[in-house]
Amino acid sequence: MAKSPSEPLNSSHTSKVLKAAIFSRFLLLILTILWRSLLTPYDTSAPLNPTCLHNPSSFPPPLLPSLASAIENGVVWDSVYFVRIAQCGYEYEQFYAFLPLLPACIFAFSRTVFAPLAPLIGYRAVLALSGYVVCNVAFIFAAIYFYKLSVIILKDPNAALQASILFCFNPASIFYSSIYSESLYALLSVGGCYYLISGSNNIAVLWLALSSLARSNGVLNAGYFGFQTMHQAYDAFARKKRAFLALWILISGALRCIFIFVPFVAFQAYGFYNMCLGRSSDEMRPWCKARIPLLYNYIQSHYWGVGFLRYFQFKQLPNFLLASPILSLAVCSIIYYVKSRPEIVRSLGFQASVEEKSSMEVIFSFQKSYRSKDTQFSEESSSRKQENHNLKLRKKINQGGDHAEGRTIHGSSEKLGYTSAFILPFILHVGFMVATAFFVIHVQVATRFLSASPSLYWFASLIMTSPNTSKKWGYMIWTYCCAYILLGSLLFSNFYPFT
Numbered sequence: 001m002a003k004s005p006s007e008p009l010n011s012s013h014t015s016k017v018l019k020a021a022i023f024s025r026f027l028l029l030i031l032t033i034l035w036r037s038l039l040t041p042y043d044t045s046a047p048l049n050p051t052c053l054h055n056p057s058s059f060p061p062p063l064l065p066s067l068a069s070a071i072e073n074g075v076v077w078d079s080v081y082f083v084r085i086a087q088c089g090y091e092y093e094q095f096y097a098f099l100p101l102l103p104a105c106i107f108a109f110s111r112t113v114f115a116p117l118a119p120l121i122g123y124r125a126v127l128a129l130s131g132y133v134v135c136n137v138a139f140i141f142a143a144i145y146f147y148k149l150s151v152i153i154l155k156d157p158n159a160a161l162q163a164s165i166l167f168c169f170n171p172a173s174i175f176y177s178s179i180y181s182e183s184l185y186a187l188l189s190v191g192g193c194y195y196l197i198s199g200s201n202n203i204a205v206l207w208l209a210l211s212s213l214a215r216s217n218g219v220l221n222a223g224y225f226g227f228q229t230m231h232q233a234y235d236a237f238a239r240k241k242r243a244f245l246a247l248w249i250l251i252s253g254a255l256r257c258i259f260i261f262v263p264f265v266a267f268q269a270y271g272f273y274n275m276c277l278g279r280s281s282d283e284m285r286p287w288c289k290a291r292i293p294l295l296y297n298y299i300q301s302h303y304w305g306v307g308f309l310r311y312f313q314f315k316q317l318p319n320f321l322l323a324s325p326i327l328s329l330a331v332c333s334i335i336y337y338v339k340s341r342p343e344i345v346r347s348l349g350f351q352a353s354v355e356e357k358s359s360m361e362v363i364f365s366f367q368k369s370y371r372s373k374d375t376q377f378s379e380e381s382s383s384r385k386q387e388n389h390n391l392k393l394r395k396k397i398n399q400g401g402d403h404a405e406g407r408t409i410h411g412s413s414e415k416l417g418y419t420s421a422f423i424l425p426f427i428l429h430v431g432f433m434v435a436t437a438f439f440v441i442h443v444q445v446a447t448r449f450l451s452a453s454p455s456l457y458w459f460a461s462l463i464m465t466s467p468n469t470s471k472k473w474g475y476m477i478w479t480y481c482c483a484y485i486l487l488g489s490l491l492f493s494n495f496y497p498f499t
Helices: 011-038 065-072 077-088 095-098 099-113 116-121 123-154 156-168 173-177 182-198 201-215 216-239 243-275 295-304 314-340 341-345 349-353 357-374 380-398 421-438 443-448 454-465 471-493
Strands: 412-415
Touching: 011 156, 011 173, 011 471, 065 116, 065 123, 065 421, 077 099, 077 123, 077 201, 077 216, 095 243, 095 295, 099 116, 099 123, 099 182, 099 201, 116 123, 123 156, 123 173, 123 182, 123 421, 123 454, 156 454, 173 182, 173 295, 173 357, 173 454, 182 216, 182 471, 201 216, 201 243, 216 243, 314 341, 314 421, 314 443, 314 454, 341 349, 341 421, 349 380, 421 454, 454 471
Parallel strands: none
Antiparallel strands: none
């Protein structure tokens, strides 16, 4: 992925995003407490906590049992697995469906920051509290990085602010406030993309590699580096006529992609070591004998029935309807981009690389000068100076041309906002995710599966701010987000099915 023009961060906008992220987390907390107090959970078995299979240890009863019970009662659905893994490790085969980054963070916080609370509320409540803090704090930072990335990509602080506020109140918000891996994944994937666009490749590799240790779809983030490598190698070989440079770019890009895969692959090897080695042929599970023993794929297929078209059953129609809003938004975002920039999509961005070269060289010089300032919250005065500098650079490109969203810049095909050529890798990424959500996985999971995809919020922001669209679409998007926040906090917190 090539570098993109950068915009100065507006400190007032950054503050608004921060406030929105914090407010949304408190809103989810209040709603969860409210619904838990008004309704009886469908399943009350979550507080049950049998001793660990290995190294069982007993803890004295907490001094504040009511508070401990209130905290533990919020551990429902997959949160039970994450807390259990943090406490006891990977005891059973199906536990390996949950990657270790979140349990590791929970364990670390429970043994350090929140360790003094163990005598008061008990160790399991401390684990749960650690999980809540990790996930909610990670979401707040994810929102900040989302705004920073959006400013660079959209080149419009107002559109970036709109998209970031939408992200703070996204329809899968309940999962970002619960002990789920969504918050950590969003932070690492969005933050990794931000560092990649900013030119900090080593930091980007580390963050994206960690994202594959938070969620399995983190391995798809290697595609961003693959896209960048493809364009840089083409530029070196076809335009600069430097074959050795192109070869070096391909090698370094391949190594970065491999590094992003390594954590997920290492975890599969860890599962193979624990579940397969040292066992007789009769004791081995079927996946242990496979040519490529992928534990994760086996668990998803065997325990959850995940597979191509396996969810296409008439009884699952309500789940398809539940996922239809996010899938419709994603498909519309892809169609809109393809129709707006067909030449970019057909050429996978190579045509854009040629046509936009002159303008990009000027913008790159701006980004390089600004990168050191872009890593911190700028003051209003410095922001205004940087805006003036950015305007001068754009005038060199435009030479008086119109730079409203969706129009060309002095004859080049670069377009501002959502139709920018820099959106393409995000479109390709979300396209693959949509196909996977619809044809392979449990479709109702699509709401949270796609919720960390930046292009969805950029497109929604375009719909809500464009003068060519009716205001009713903006109302519909906000109604959708609010309805799913209310519905999700109601159903999820009381152990009823929701995405």
